[in-house]
Amino acid sequence: MEKSTEKAWDVLKDLTDPELPFLTLDDLGVIREIKRNDKNHVVTIAPTYIGCPAISVIEEKIASELKKIGISPIIEKSFSPPWSSDWISENGKKKMEEFGISPPHPRKSDTIGDPLLKDVKCPQCTSYKTEKVSEFGSTACKSLYRCLDCKEPFDHFKCV
Amino acid sequence: MKNNTADMLFEGLLRIADDNLILGHRTSEWCGHAPTLEEDLALPNIALDLIGHAQNLYCLACEIDSRYQNEDQLAFLRLEHEYKNLLLVEQENGDFGNTVLRLFYFSTFMKYFWERVKIKCCFKKLKEFSEKAFLETSYHSKYASQWVVTLGDGTDESNLKMSNAITNLEPFLGELFNNDDFTEMCTQNDFLPEPRSIFDSWKNEVEAILQKGNLDFPDIILKKRGGRKGEHSEAFGYLLSDLQYMQRAYPNSSW
Numbered sequence: 001m002e003k004s005t006e007k008a009w010d011v012l013k014d015l016t017d018p019e020l021p022f023l024t025l026d027d028l029g030v031i032r033e034i035k036r037n038d039k040n041h042v043v044t045i046a047p048t049y050i051g052c053p054a055i056s057v058i059e060e061k062i063a064s065e066l067k068k069i070g071i072s073p074i075i076e077k078s079f080s081p082p083w084s085s086d087w088i089s090e091n092g093k094k095k096m097e098e099f100g101i102s103p104p105h106p107r108k109s110d111t112i113g114d115p116l117l118k119d120v121k122c123p124q125c126t127s128y129k130t131e132k133v134s135e136f137g138s139t140a141c142k143s144l145y146r147c148l149d150c151k152e153p154f155d156h157f158k159c160v
Numbered sequence: 161m162k163n164n165t166a167d168m169l170f171e172g173l174l175r176i177a178d179d180n181l182i183l184g185h186r187t188s189e190w191c192g193h194a195p196t197l198e199e200d201l202a203l204p205n206i207a208l209d210l211i212g213h214a215q216n217l218y219c220l221a222c223e224i225d226s227r228y229q230n231e232d233q234l235a236f237l238r239l240e241h242e243y244k245n246l247l248l249v250e251q252e253n254g255d256f257g258n259t260v261l262r263l264f265y266f267s268t269f270m271k272y273f274w275e276r277v278k279i280k281c282c283f284k285k286l287k288e289f290s291e292k293a294f295l296e297t298s299y300h301s302k303y304a305s306q307w308v309v310t311l312g313d314g315t316d317e318s319n320l321k322m323s324n325a326i327t328n329l330e331p332f333l334g335e336l337f338n339n340d341d342f343t344e345m346c347t348q349n350d351f352l353p354e355p356r357s358i359f360d361s362w363k364n365e366v367e368a369i370l371q372k373g374n375l376d377f378p379d380i381i382l383k384k385r386g387g388r389k390g391e392h393s394e395a396f397g398y399l400l401s402d403l404q405y406m407q408r409a410y411p412n413s414s415w
Contacts, residue, residue, distance in 0.1 A: 050296060080292075110295075136202035136303070
């Protein structure tokens with residue numbers, strides 16, 4: 001890797017997601033590639049959802065962080081292959097659970113959310129006796145569940 | 161790129177983007193008004209998805225036609241006859257049942273549409289986009305189908321409301337599957353699938369869901385059309401005045 005792209009990775013790896021501030025963009029697998037062409041650095045990001053409102057904030061964050069080390073990047077969105085929850089690091093999934101969000105399961109089908117999903121663990125009391133309340137939680141990437149043991153509602157990150 | 165190819169790509173992108181923008185706007189009108197808190201989260205989330213689809217498609221259109229510098233110009237600064245969306249998506253929301261039934265019709269159509277684009281499309285960036293769009297529209301279709309069954313198979317009153325919604329939306333379904341010279345050109349050039357070619361897959365799925373909800377499948381013949389030519393219904397003027405207000409009153413404003 002070229003030195004300047006290595007430096008760019010160094011700067012960007014600690015950037016956090018605006019909606020999941022305990023996770024870095026690196027944990028989420030949103031930053032796919034940093035490349036240098038003739039004149040510019042091109043940062044490729046994979047949005048978790050096409051209409052994710054955090055994307056413009058993420059783009060601004062990346063641009064302003066790189067500006068600090070003298071790079072003005074071109075930021076490109078990539079939808080192919082589409083972002084997958086399988087790209088979230090194990091560490092990222094652990095942090096998610098600590099924060100009270102049930103992490104996504106490994107992807108088994110070509111759909112969002114697993115229709116046969118039964119084993120969703122409550123992040124509060126670790127019970128598996130839980131039920132889905134709604135297909136959509138506080139953001140498009142999560143659905144809303146409740147625990148039948150401790151009665152707490154919680155968000156479950158969909159497998160995408 | 162040859163001029164007529166560029167025109168085809170631009171017009172094709174505009175049709176899909178306008179459908180998504182206008183249905184996204186209609187769906188967003190539910191924010192703060194849905195019957196339960198869960199649905200008040202779900203509908204704006206879906207609206208956000210639809211508007212996100214529109215935004216990305218407008219961006220692709222801007223790359224093709226240099227008259228437009230950014231997606232906001234296409235979304236907010238065109239005149240009524242320049243919008244090419246279906247009449248179906250611009251109609252007023254009606255009740256919750258009517259809203260979810262329209263969402264079910266449209267997202268099921270788009271699911272099969274994107275599935276075909278994924279397999280074959282001469283425009284690489286749209287082909288890539290379709291991979292993600294297919295997943296999201298499938299999810300919308302699933303969400304809406306659950307409500308169609310729940311309400312159809314619910315009480316006498318909810319079943320009646322869903323039956324009314326079927327009657328209400330029926331005149332606008334023909335346009336969804338209508339081939340015209342333009343759609344034929346798009347297919348000949350391996351750009352977009354013909355709407356008519358989606359009908360059988362759509363009908364199988366919609367009919368099965370309606371049946372589960374004790375509802376009758378509507379009669380689909382071409383009744384009302386015009387949206388694809390920029391001829392809109394009365395409801396559209398009011399929608400546009402809402403949608404465009406900020407950019408018209410404060411040109412070039414941004415967040």
